[in-house]
Every structure is written in C-alpha cells, then in structure tokens.
Amino acid sequence: xxxxxxxxxxxxxxxxxxxxxxCAAPAESVDGHDEIHLADGWVRVSEYSAExxxxxxxxxxISNHTANDVTxxxxxxxxxxxxxxxxxxxxxxxxxxxxxxxxxxxxAGETITLEPGGLHVMLMGLKAPLLxxxxxxLTLDFDGAEDITVQWPAKxxxxxxxxYEPKG
Amino acid sequence: xxxxxxxxxIVGATGGAxxxxxxxxxxxxxxxxxxxxxxVRQRSEPFFGSHQNGIELDLxxxxxxxxxxxxxxxxxxxxxxxxxxxxxxxSRLTAGVAALADPHPELALGPARLTVTVGFGPNFFTKLGxxxxxxxxxxxxxxxxxxxxxxxFSGGDVLLHVSADDPLALSHxxxxxxxxxxxxxxxxxxxxxxxxxxGVVPTGVRQRNLMGQVDGTDNPEFASDDFNNLVWINDGPExxxxxxxxxxxxxxxxxxxxxxxxxxxxxxxIGRNLENGAPLGGNAETDPIDFEARDAxxxxxxxxxxxxxxxSAANIGERIFRRPFNYEGTPAADGTPxxxxxxxxxxRSIEKQFLPIxxxxxxxxxxxxxxxxxxxxxxxxxxxxxxxxxxxxxxxG
Numbered sequence: 001x002x003x004x005x006x007x008x009x010x011x012x013x014x015x016x017x018x019x020x021x022x023c024a025a026p027a028e029s030v031d032g033h034d035e036i037h038l039a040d041g042w043v044r045v046s047e048y049s050a051e052x053x054x055x056x057x058x059x060x061x062i063s064n065h066t067a068n069d070v071t072x073x074x075x076x077x078x079x080x081x082x083x084x085x086x087x088x089x090x091x092x093x094x095x096x097x098x099x100x101x102x103x104x105x106x107x108a109g110e111t112i113t114l115e116p117g118g119l120h121v122m123l124m125g126l127k128a129p130l131l132x133x134x135x136x137x138l139t140l141d142f143d144g145a146e147d148i149t150v151q152w153p154a155k156x157x158x159x160x161x162x163x164y165e166p167k168g
Numbered sequence: 169x170x171x172x173x174x175x176x177x178i179v180g181a182t183g184g185a186x187x188x189x190x191x192x193x194x195x196x197x198x199x200x201x202x203x204x205x206x207x208v209r210q211r212s213e214p215f216f217g218s219h220q221n222g223i224e225l226d227l228x229x230x231x232x233x234x235x236x237x238x239x240x241x242x243x244x245x246x247x248x249x250x251x252x253x254x255x256x257x258x259s260r261l262t263a264g265v266a267a268l269a270d271p272h273p274e275l276a277l278g279p280a281r282l283t284v285t286v287g288f289g290p291n292f293f294t295k296l297g298x299x300x301x302x303x304x305x306x307x308x309x310x311x312x313x314x315x316x317x318x319x320x321f322s323g324g325d326v327l328l329h330v331s332a333d334d335p336l337a338l339s340h341x342x343x344x345x346x347x348x349x350x351x352x353x354x355x356x357x358x359x360x361x362x363x364x365x366x367g368v369v370p371t372g373v374r375q376r377n378l379m380g381q382v383d384g385t386d387n388p389e390f391a392s393d394d395f396n397n398l399v400w401i402n403d404g405p406e407x408x409x410x411x412x413x414x415x416x417x418x419x420x421x422x423x424x425x426x427x428x429x430x431x432x433x434x435x436x437x438i439g440r441n442l443e444n445g446a447p448l449g450g451n452a453e454t455d456p457i458d459f460e461a462r463d464a465x466x467x468x469x470x471x472x473x474x475x476x477x478x479x480s481a482a483n484i485g486e487r488i489f490r491r492p493f494n495y496e497g498t499p500a501a502d503g504t505p506x507x508x509x510x511x512x513x514x515x516r517s518i519e520k521q522f523l524p525i526x527x528x529x530x531x532x533x534x535x536x537x538x539x540x541x542x543x544x545x546x547x548x549x550x551x552x553x554x555x556x557x558x559x560x561x562x563x564x565g
Contacts, residue, residue, distance in 0.1 A: 042268040045351070059269070116271075132351045133249025155253055155348060157269040 036070060036106075036145050037063040041152040043123070043138075044116065049130035049154075056130055057086070057120040058138060058152060063111040070144035072121075073103035077138045081125030088117055097122070103143065116157060130154050208333050208366045212279035215262040217552040218410045219400060222283035223491065223514055224390050227363040227375060228331040230338050231493045233416060233510060234346070235324025235545060236353035238295050244564060247296060250352040251560035254328075255553065257344050258284045267344040280334035282341055286559050287327035287414060287547030295325065301563055303401070303408045303548050305519040309415070312530040314541060321418045321543025324356045329414075333366050359418060359543070361493030361510040374445070374453070378494050378507045379421055379538070381438060382445030385453050386476075387489055398521065399489050399514050401551075407562035410551025412514045415522050418495070418543030419509040426538040437534040439474030447476065475535040478528050488513040488521050508539070518546060 041060035049056035064070050075083035087100040095117070104119055106112050114120045121140070130136070132155055139149045203210070213221050242250070257267040262282050266273035293302040308323075328345055332338040346355065363375045377383040388395040399412050426434070435441050435448060445453040449461040449469040459477060461469040470477050481487045490513050497506030515521035529536070550563065 040268055044269070116269075131246070131249055132348070133246075133252040135252075153252060153256065153268065155269050156351060158271065 035064075035066045036142060036148060037065060038140075038148060038150055039063070041150055043130065043136045043152050043154045045130050045132045045154050045156045049126055052126060052128050054126045054129070055080075055122060055124040056126065057114075057116065057122055058136070059114040059116065059120050060150075060152070061111060061113050062106055064106040064108055064145075066145065067108050068144050069105060069107045070142045071103040071105050072140060073143050074141045075121055075139055076141070077123055077136065079127055079130075079136050079138075080123035081127070082123075083138065084122045084124065085119075086122040087119050132156050209277060209280050209337070210264075211281050211333070212264060213262060213281050213283050215259045215553070216555055219552045220285050220411065220549055221262070221552075222285035222329055222331055223399070223412065223489075223549075224395065225281075225283070226371070227491065227493065228281050228283070229333045229363055229365050230335045231329070231331040231361045231363075231510070232338060232342055233359045233361070234328040234330065234342065235289070235356040235358075236326045236328070236349055237356045238292070238325045238353050242352045244296055244298075246352055248558075248560045248564060250349065251558040253348040254286065254345060255558035257348055258286075261341045261344065267348070270344060272340070275336065275340040276344075277334060278332065278337040278341065280332045280337040282330070282332040282337055284341070284345065285327070285329040285549060287329070287549040288563075289323065289325045289327065289545065289547050291323075292325040298563065301405045301407060303404050303413065305517065306413060306546070306548050309518070309523070309526075309544055309546060312526065312541070314530050314536050315544065316540050316542055317544050318542050320357055321359060322357075322545055324545050324547070326353060327414070327416075327545070327547040327549075357543075359416075359495060359510055361495045363493055375492075375494075377421075377492065377509055378423065378496070378505075379426055380434075380442055381440070382442075382453060383492050383509070384490055385440070385445050388487070395489065397516075398485075398487055399516065401516050406565070407550045408548060411549045412516065413518050414547050414549055415513045415515075415518060416543070416545045416547070417509075417511045417541050419511045420506070420540045420542045421508045422538045422540070423505050423507060436471050437475060437538070439470040439476035448474075471534065473532050473534045475529075475533050478531075478533040479525055482524060486521055486524050488515045488525065490514075508542075514549075 039061045041058065043058045044056050046056060048054050062072065072085055074085055077083055085100045085103050086097050087104075088095050088097045090096075097120075099122075100119070104112065104114075112119065121138070123136075123138070134154050135151045136154055137149065137151050139147050141147055213225065215221060238247070260267050261276065262279055262284065264276070264279035264282075266276035270276060290302075290307045293299055328342075328349075330338055330342050330345065332341065349355075369375065374382050374384045388398050401408050401411050401413075403409065429437070431442060439457070440447050440453075446455055447457040447470065449458050450456075457470065457476060457480070459468075459470055459480070463469055490511070492512060493510040495508055495510050499505050513522055550559065553559070553561075
C-alpha cells in the first residue's frame with residue numbers, strides 16, 4: 001500500500017520534472033543516457049486507445065549528442081504487446097502510417113521530432129484502456145546507443161493526418 | 169522550449185559574428201530594441217512557491233475565470249490524473265513554454281505574466297468524498313436580498329483563474345488547459361475581464377472601474393504582515409495551508425441610471441471623490457477616513473449609507489483583500505451597456521471576514537441602487553506547489 005503510493009508519486013513527479021527538462025546534456029557526458037537526449041515526450045489518448053487491444057502513438061524530440069549516428073529501431077512497454085517505429089507516408093493520395101523499414105536514423109549531432117502526422121513510436125495491443133494523465137513507461141531501443149527507459153504522460157490530442165488501419 | 173529558444177536565437181545571431189564594429193553595434197542595437205519592444209511578453213511570474221500565484225501581484229491586463237463541474241464518473245484517481253496534466257501544463261505555460269502535444273506551439277506566446285490559480289468549490293469535496301479536506305466553514309454563501317444571481321455565472325466545482333498581460337497568450341493557454349480538462353469535467357461558465365493595458369498607468373496606481381471610481385483602495389499591502397494575516401491560511405488541513413479562499417461576484421453596473429447623478433451625488437454614494445479616490449474630507453487616496461467629520465451645516469461629510477462607511481470593517485480582523493477586474497458584454501439594442509465588475513475578495517475565512525461586510529452592504533448601501541450581483545461563486549485555493557507536486561498531491565496525501 002505504501003510502496004505503490006510512493007512509486008505512483010515518484011513516477012508522477014518524474015514525468016512532471018522530466019517533461020520540462022531542456023536538452024542541455026553536454027556532448028562529452030560519460031553517462032550514455034545523457035548522450036541521447038529525449039525531451040517533451042508524451043503518448044496520445046484517442047478513440048483508438050480507449051480499449052484494451054487498441055493502439056496509439058508516442059512522440060518526443062530526440063537529440064543525438066554522440067559522435068556517432070544512431071538508429072531508433074523499436075521498443076517495449078509493459079503497457080503494450082508490441083512497440084514499433086512508424087512513419088506516415090502519402091499512399092494513393094492519402095496519408096497512411098506504416099512500420100519504418102530500418103528504423104529512424106538520427107545522425108550525430110542531429111535532433112529529430114516524433115510528432116502526430118509524422119514519425120512516431122507506435123504502441124500496439126494496449127493491455128488496458130489508456131487514461132489521460134496516466135504515466136506510460138516505455139523503453140526505446142537504439143542501434144548504436146544503449147536502451148533508454150522513459151515515463152511519459154498520456155494526454156488527449158486531436159488526430160493527425162494518418163489513418164490508423166487496424167492490423168489484419 | 170519555444171520562448172526561451174527564440175530569445176536565445178535573437179541574441180545568438182549577433183554573438184559569434186566577427187564583423188566590423190559599427191555593424192555589430194547596429195545589430196546589437198536591434199536586439200536591444202527588440203527586447204524593449206517585447207518587454208511585456210518576457211515578464212514572467214513564478215509557478216512554484218509557498219503560495220499559488222495570481223493573487224498577491226498587480227493586476228494583469230486580461231483575465232478569465234473558468235468554472236468546471238466534475239463529470240459524474242470522475243473519481244479520486246481520475247481527478248489525480250487530471251491534476252497531473254494541469255500541473256504540467258501550467259508550469260510550462262507560465263514559463264512561456266507550450267504545453268505538451270500543443271498543435272500550435274507558436275501560439276504559446278507567453279509568458280506575459282501568465283498565472284493560473286486553481287480552486288475547488290464547496291461541492292467538490294462532497295463529490296469526491298473529501299469532506300475531511302474541506303476548510304473550516306467553507307460553503308456556499310447565504311442568499312442576500314440584493315442578489316439577482318444567474319446560474320450561468322454562479323457555482324462550480326473547480327476554478328481555473330487564468331490571467332496574462334497579453335490576450336492571445338491567455339487565450340492559447342486556456343485552450344491547452346481546457347483541452348486537457350474535458351475528459352474529467354465540463355465547462356460550467358467563463359467570465360472574462362480586463363484592466364488597463366501595460367504601459368498605461370504608473371506602477372502602483374490603482375485601476376478605475378467602469379463607474380469611474382478608483383477601485384481597490386484600502387487593501388492590505390503586498391508582502392506585508394497584514395496581507396499575510398488576512399489572506400494566507402495557516403491552519404486547518406495541510407493542503408490549504410499557504411492557500412486562501414476566494415469569493416467571486418459578478419456585479420452588474422447600471423451605468424445609464426448612475427450617469428443621471430451629478431458628480432457630487434456620485435461621490436456621496438461611495439464616500440470618496442472621483443478625482444483621485446480620496447475619502448470625502450481628505451486629499452489623498454490613502455488618507456484615513458474620518459467617519460465623524462461634519463460639514464458647515466453639521467451634516468456628516470460621509471453619508472450614513474455611503475458605500476465605504478457600510479463596507480468599513482467593524483474590527484481589525486474583519487478585512488479582505490480585493491482584486492477586481494472589469495467586465496464588458498454586448499450592449500443592448502437601446503445602447504444600455506452590459507458592464508460591471510468581476511469582484512473578488514481573498515481572505516482566510518469567508519465567514520469571519522467577508523460575510524460581516526456583505527451583510528452590512530446587503531442591509532443598506534447607497535451603491536446598491538446602481539449595482540446588482542448577478543453571479544456568485546466561492547472556491548478554496550490550496551497552498552503553493554513545490555517541484556514534483558501536483559494540485560492533487562497534498563489534497564489526497
């Protein structure tokens with residue numbers, strides 16, 4: 001009882017502080033987690049995430065402060081069965097989202113933005129309905145860098161351009 | 169971090185350039201001019217602190233009081249999640265940074281002294297089963313015979329009081345806050361108000377209301393022991409310590425009939441002159457009021473039922489802090505204005521400080537002929553937040 005409450009409070013505190021953290025890690029940091037910097041991360045609450053089995057996108061700004069190119073190749077989360085890296089492309093006059101072959105390349109010194117209508121991390125097969133204001137724990141897999149685990153808030157956002165085709 | 173990055177970019181553009189001295193000087197002058205031109209935008213108010221912000225500070229130019237009612241299915245856990253979102257949004261917006269998931273971060277113009285004060289109405293504690301957190305004697309006001317209250321300006325479970333020196337910054341902040349609230353509550357009412365724009369009246373000069381009166385005289389001074397003792401709660405449930413209570417009354421002004429009065433008559437109704445707000449018989453706004461003064465005919469200089477006499481505290485503890493904004497709606501077809509005051513008072517105890525004054529005004533106050541309360545709401549405002557806390561932390565702790 002006490003422990004769960006402490007963890008919940010700590011996680012809530014972490015996302016409130018974490019979401020404000022500016023990307024200011026020095027390039028020569030010895031801690032691997034500081035070299036790939038994640039800022040303004042969040043997970044979308046929508047009609048597609050309203051039930052178990054549903055899906056949703058996670059978005060953030062990712063900065064590569066290392067000397068090497070890295071690739072975001074996938075992820076995992078206790079909240080979802082599968083985590084993939086997705087892109088949104090124009091197919092036959094419509095914006096559609098699909099898995100991104102080879103993952104998302106982030107060159108040395110570059111910052112990329114995962115945002116609705118664009119690149120994003122897809123959480124599929126949600127274990128439970130996603131609730132606004134809850135904290136989602138997500139581990140991001142990188143080629144060329146260590147995995148990074150984050151706690152991001154879930155919040156409502158009106159849909160981007162892509163259509164969420166249910167997987168067959 | 170939109171705002172900070174933009175400012176940094178402006179300065180940085182001149183920073184590393186190895187250019188001739190006169191060109192560098194010209195560029196630096198432009199940066200300085202730009203900084204001066206956006207001075208109002210750059211001023212910010214701290215979010216974290218021992219008190220919530222939005223109360224003990226000079227009026228911002230624009231305000232909006234929003235009341236929300238909890239959805240029936242919003243329980244304690246849902247409320248906690250709602251406060252996670254609001255706290256993060258407010259801490260960002262007051263720093264001039266867009267909220268997460270903002271589809272138009274370029275509209276997060278702020279900070280422009282943005283503040284957002286969060287309060288909870290009497291029914292909030294009942295609905296969430298938080299009776300033990302209700303501050304002492306905190307409940308709806310009794311009815312007054314001068315009231316002509318409309319539901320559309322009264323009551324409410326949760327208050328978001330949003331103010332800023334720029335109306336677009338305010339509007340966009342509010343959009344983010346409401347977007348993150350609709351899952352948990354519905355908007356009950358919104359009451360917009362205004363004071364002077366920045367750069368119009370000197371600092372410390374009180375605003376005038378739309379009846380032309382200097383409004384807010386005889387308030388406790390900011391950062392004084394007086395203010396502390398009258399406004400900031402220091403006992404009761406832990407979450408309210410460092411907090412206060414607010415009474416918000418929408419006071420409609422009957423300007424057409426008010427303007428039938430001559431200037432002398434108007435001053436008699438209030439008990440202060442219109443020129444500078446000095447009490448009748450005095451010279452300066454802050455002159456002490458001489459209630460016993462009589463004129464050459466032996467009549468009281470300040471009439472028996474003048475507003476300031478009726479509102480005057482019976483004892484030293486029975487005082488409030490007032491922070492009024494003006495409101496303006498649509499004029500009627502015959503030109504009758506829809507204007508008045510978003511009148512607020514902040515106090516430790518509504519029962520001990522506000523009610524005695526209001527009862528006297530309700531009994532008799534010359535001003536009642538030209539002002540009508542058409543909205544009324546009370547909210548309990550919790551103490552300020554420390555980093556890592558949300559508006560739910562101590563309430564549910």
